[in-house]
Amino acid sequence: MNLDELSRQKYGRSLAELDDATVYQLLMSVVSEKSAELPLNAGKKRLYYISAEFLIGKLLTNNLINLGLYDEAKQQLAEAGHDLNKVEENEVEPSLGNGGLGRLAACFIDSMATLGLPGDGVGLNYHFGLFHQKFVDNQQTTMPDGWLDREGWLRDENTSFTVEFGSFSVTSKLFSIDVLGYERPKKNRLRLFDLESIDDSLVPDNSIGFDKTELKKNLTLFLYPDDSDRNGQLLRVYQQYFMVSNAAQLIVKEAISRGCNLHDLAEYAVIQINDTHPTMVIPELIRILTEDHDIAFDEAVSIVRSMVAYTNHTILAEALEKWPLEFLEEVSPKIAAIIKKLDELTRAEFDDPAVQIIIDGKVHMAHLAIHYGYSINGVAALHTKILEESELKPFYDIYPEKFSNKTNGITFRRWLMGCNPELAVLLDTLLGTEWRHTGDVSGLLKFADDDEVLEQLAAIKDDAKQVMRDFLKFNQGAQVLDGSIVDVQVKRIHEYKRQQMLALYLIWKYLDIKNGNIPERPITVIFGGKAAPAYVIAQDIIHLILTLGEWIANDPDVAPYLQVIMIENYNVTAAERIIPAADISEQISLASKEASGTSNMKFMLNGAVTLCTIDGANVEIAELVGDDNIYTFGASSDEVVKLYADGSYNAHAYYLKPGIKLLVDFITNPQFMATGNAERLQRLHDDLTSKDWFMALLDLEEYIQEKELVYSDYEDRKLWLKKSLVNIAMAGKFSSDRTIAEYNDEIWHLQADK
Ligand code: B1H
Numbered sequence: 001m002n003l004d005e006l007s008r009q010k011y012g013r014s015l016a017e018l019d020d021a022t023v024y025q026l027l028m029s030v031v032s033e034k035s036a037e038l039p040l041n042a043g044k045k046r047l048y049y050i051s052a053e054f055l056i057g058k059l060l061t062n063n064l065i066n067l068g069l070y071d072e073a074k075q076q077l078a079e080a081g082h083d084l085n086k087v088e089e090n091e092v093e094p095s096l097g098n099g100g101l102g103r104l105a106a107c108f109i110d111s112m113a114t115l116g117l118p119g120d121g122v123g124l125n126y127h128f129g130l131f132h133q134k135f136v137d138n139q140q141t142t143m144p145d146g147w148l149d150r151e152g153w154l155r156d157e158n159t160s161f162t163v164e165f166g167s168f169s170v171t172s173k174l175f176s177i178d179v180l181g182y183e184r185p186k187k188n189r190l191r192l193f194d195l196e197s198i199d200d201s202l203v204p205d206n207s208i209g210f211d212k213t214e215l216k217k218n219l220t221l222f223l224y225p226d227d228s229d230r231n232g233q234l235l236r237v238y239q240q241y242f243m244v245s246n247a248a249q250l251i252v253k254e255a256i257s258r259g260c261n262l263h264d265l266a267e268y269a270v271i272q273i274n275d276t277h278p279t280m281v282i283p284e285l286i287r288i289l290t291e292d293h294d295i296a297f298d299e300a301v302s303i304v305r306s307m308v309a310y311t312n313h314t315i316l317a318e319a320l321e322k323w324p325l326e327f328l329e330e331v332s333p334k335i336a337a338i339i340k341k342l343d344e345l346t347r348a349e350f351d352d353p354a355v356q357i358i359i360d361g362k363v364h365m366a367h368l369a370i371h372y373g374y375s376i377n378g379v380a381a382l383h384t385k386i387l388e389e390s391e392l393k394p395f396y397d398i399y400p401e402k403f404s405n406k407t408n409g410i411t412f413r414r415w416l417m418g419c420n421p422e423l424a425v426l427l428d429t430l431l432g433t434e435w436r437h438t439g440d441v442s443g444l445l446k447f448a449d450d451d452e453v454l455e456q457l458a459a460i461k462d463d464a465k466q467v468m469r470d471f472l473k474f475n476q477g478a479q480v481l482d483g484s485i486v487d488v489q490v491k492r493i494h495e496y497k498r499q500q501m502l503a504l505y506l507i508w509k510y511l512d513i514k515n516g517n518i519p520e521r522p523i524t525v526i527f528g529g530k531a532a533p534a535y536v537i538a539q540d541i542i543h544l545i546l547t548l549g550e551w552i553a554n555d556p557d558v559a560p561y562l563q564v565i566m567i568e569n570y571n572v573t574a575a576e577r578i579i580p581a582a583d584i585s586e587q588i589s590l591a592s593k594e595a596s597g598t599s600n601m602k603f604m605l606n607g608a609v610t611l612c613t614i615d616g617a618n619v620e621i622a623e624l625v626g627d628d629n630i631y632t633f634g635a636s637s638d639e640v641v642k643l644y645a646d647g648s649y650n651a652h653a654y655y656l657k658p659g660i661k662l663l664v665d666f667i668t669n670p671q672f673m674a675t676g677n678a679e680r681l682q683r684l685h686d687d688l689t690s691k692d693w694f695m696a697l698l699d700l701e702e703y704i705q706e707k708e709l710v711y712s713d714y715e716d717r718k719l720w721l722k723k724s725l726v727n728i729a730m731a732g733k734f735s736s737d738r739t740i741a742e743y744n745d746e747i748w749h750l751q752a753d754k
Helices: 003-011 020-037 059-066 070-079 086-088 099-113 230-257 280-292 297-305 325-329 331-348 367-371 380-390 395-396 412-418 421-432 444-449 449-477 499-514 535-555 570-581 601-606 620-627 637-646 651-655 657-668 672-676 678-690 696-714 717-734 736-748
Strands: 045-051 118-126 132-136 139-143 162-164 169-180 187-195 270-274 308-311 322-324 362-364 375-378 403-405 485-490 523-528 562-567 585-589 609-610
Touching: 003 020, 003 678, 020 059, 020 169, 045 099, 045 230, 059 070, 059 086, 059 099, 059 169, 059 412, 070 086, 070 380, 099 118, 099 162, 099 270, 099 696, 118 230, 118 736, 139 162, 139 535, 162 230, 169 230, 169 717, 187 230, 230 270, 230 280, 230 325, 270 325, 270 736, 280 308, 280 331, 280 367, 280 651, 297 331, 308 367, 322 325, 331 367, 362 367, 367 601, 380 395, 380 403, 380 620, 380 637, 395 651, 403 421, 412 421, 412 499, 412 570, 412 601, 421 449, 421 499, 444 523, 444 717, 449 562, 449 570, 449 717, 485 570, 499 523, 499 535, 499 562, 499 657, 499 696, 523 570, 535 562, 535 678, 585 601, 601 609, 601 620, 601 717, 609 620, 609 696, 609 717, 651 657, 651 678, 651 696, 657 696, 696 717, 717 736
Parallel strands: 045 118, 045 270, 118 187, 270 308, 308 375, 375 403, 485 523, 485 585, 523 562, 585 609
Antiparallel strands: 132 139, 162 169, 169 187, 322 362
C-alpha cells in the first residue's frame, strides 16, 4: 500500500497536500476495497447473532489493524504530516447501541471473525440511533443522532423481505458492514435491516419526539424508543418482530441456498439471541416452517428448539420483558397464536405456575426462550449462579443441562492495540507478538519488580492522560487538572450502578477539603453515560453530577484539588480516549445487580486498578489479581439478596446517621439548590432518604473509607505501578476470543474456516 501514490491517482495531489477529511476518505476507500475482496468464512453451519444493539464504534482504525495495515498506514501518514487520531475525527461513530450489551455484541462479532467462525450479526439500521446527548443548564437533553448522513461502511445488499403485521405489511432493505478478523483472509458481516418506507422527516432536527403510530415510516428510526406509554411499548414490539422476521427469512433463505431441506435446518444454522429482545424469532421460525414449507407443527417446534440459544444479561425485574398478549395479537396474530400453542404445550407438561409462558395475560419472553431454546447462559460466574439458584431456579430444576456460564470478554484489538498502541508495543518488546493472537499477556508478571518496566508503564499512562486531555478539550472544552489522579466511572446511568454514591463521596471530599485536608495531589473524577429519556431519577443523578462539578469548579478553595468532569455524549470513541488514561476503575454496583460489566475488563487491561463491590465479573477479576491488587468493599450479593427478600433495608435509618445525613442534605442545601434545578435535586434527595431502592446509603461509609485508602496507596508510586502491571498481566482471561471459543465449543459447534 502506497498512500501517496493512491492520493495522486485519486485526487491528483500528494498525501501531504490532502486535508484530514480527504485522508479519511482515501483510507476508507482503501480499506473498503480490500475487505470487499475477502471471501466469507464458510461452512455447513452458520451462526446468527441477533441483537437489538451493536455498539461497533468507529471502524477505520479497527479495520486497519485487522487487515495488518495499521503500522504501515500510521507511518506513511506521519511522514506526510498527518496524525491518524486527527484523521479519525472525520469518521462518524455509528449509533447502533446503548451500553455493555451492545458493545459485547460488537466484540463478539470481531472475535468470531478472528477465530474464523462462520457467523454474522443481525440487527436493525437505526437512522437516529439511541440519541445524541447534550448538556444544557446542567441537564441531559436528547437530540437525534443522525449518523447516516455521511458516507460510511454500509453496503446495500439489494435484498428485501416482506414482513406481515396484523393489519399491514412492510418491505425491508438489507445492508451489510464487513466484519474483519485479526489478520484473517476471510470475513463475516453485520447484517442490518432497514425499512424501505422509512421516513426520516418524522423526526424534527432538535428533538427525539416523533409520531409513534406511523409504523410504516418509523420502525427503524430509533433504538429503544421511549416506552413509557402504550404506543411506545407497541412500537418496541413492532420493531422486535420486524427484526426477527427479517432474520428468520434470511436464515432460511441462506440455509436453502447451501443445500438445506429445512427438516435439517438445525445442521445449517444456529441462533444466539442477545437478551430477550429477539425471542420472537422462535415462533417466527415455527411459522415459516409450518406455513411456507409444510412442516408439521411438532416437527417445526423440535427443529427450532435445537437451534436457538439465549443469553440472559440481567436480573433486574424491569428489564425482563413481559409483553401483554394483546400487543402480540395486534402486531402479529399468527405469532400470538403460535405462542399460545407453545404455552399450552408447557402447561400440559409442567404444573408450576412460575414456569408458564403466559402469566396473567403477559408473555414472559425469557420463559419462552428457555423452554423453546436449547441453551441459556449467564455472562459471569456470579450472575449465572444467581440465575441457577434463585432468579431462574424453577427452570434450572427442570433443565439443568441447558444452563451454562460464559463470562463476558472484550476484543483486545480495539481495547488494547487500537486504544493503547504504546502499551501494545511495550508488550511486543517484553513478550514478543504472540499475545496478539492468543491474548496471553501473563508473561508480563515476571516484570512486576522491574523498575525500568514499571517506569515505562508510568510513561505510557502519562501519554494516555495527554490524549485524554486533548480529547476532553476538543469534545467539550474541559481542562483537566495538571498531574491529577484519574478516577473514572463510565457506563449507562442507572441507580443500581450507583453513580449517586460516587456523587455523595464527592460531596464528602469537597467538605473534607473545605476543612483544610488538602489531597496529596489533584483528583479528577470523570463520569460518562446516557440516561434513558423516560428514566427520571437517572436524569436527576446526571443533574446532581453536573451541578456538583460546577459548584466545585467555582470554589477556589477546592477547585485546584478536586474536579468533576462528565463527558458529554459518552460513546465508544470517548471510551477509547478515556480508559487508557484511568488510574482507578469505579465498579460500584449494588452486589448482585451488575450481571457482568465489561468496562471493568477494559480498564484492567489498560492498567487501571479496580475499586469495586463483589459483583458481576469483578469477582473473577479479584480472584485473578489477588487482594493486594484490587480494592473491594460493600455488602455481598447474598446479603443484598436477603435484604430484598425480607424487605429489611431501611434507607431512612441509614440517612439519619450523622456522617451520611450531612452529605445527603448537601443536595438540598438552599445555596446549592439555587445553582441547579430545585425540583430535580429535591426529588433525588427524597428518593435517597425514603426509598433508595439500590441501597447507595448501605455501602456509602465503607466506600468513602476504601476510596481514601486507594488515593493514599496511589502515592506509593512503586507499589501502585506494580498493582497496575499485575492487572494488565492477568487480563488475558477477558479476551472475547476466549469467550467466543467457549460459546463455540459448548453451544454452537461451528467448524472454523481455515
Ligand atoms: C445489560 C441490558 C439491557 N443487561 C435492556 N441488560 C435494555 C437490557 O433498553 N433496554 O431495553 C437495555 C440494556 N444491558 C448489560 O449487559 C449488563 O448490565 C452488564 O452487566 C453486562 O456486562 C452487559 C453485557 O453482558
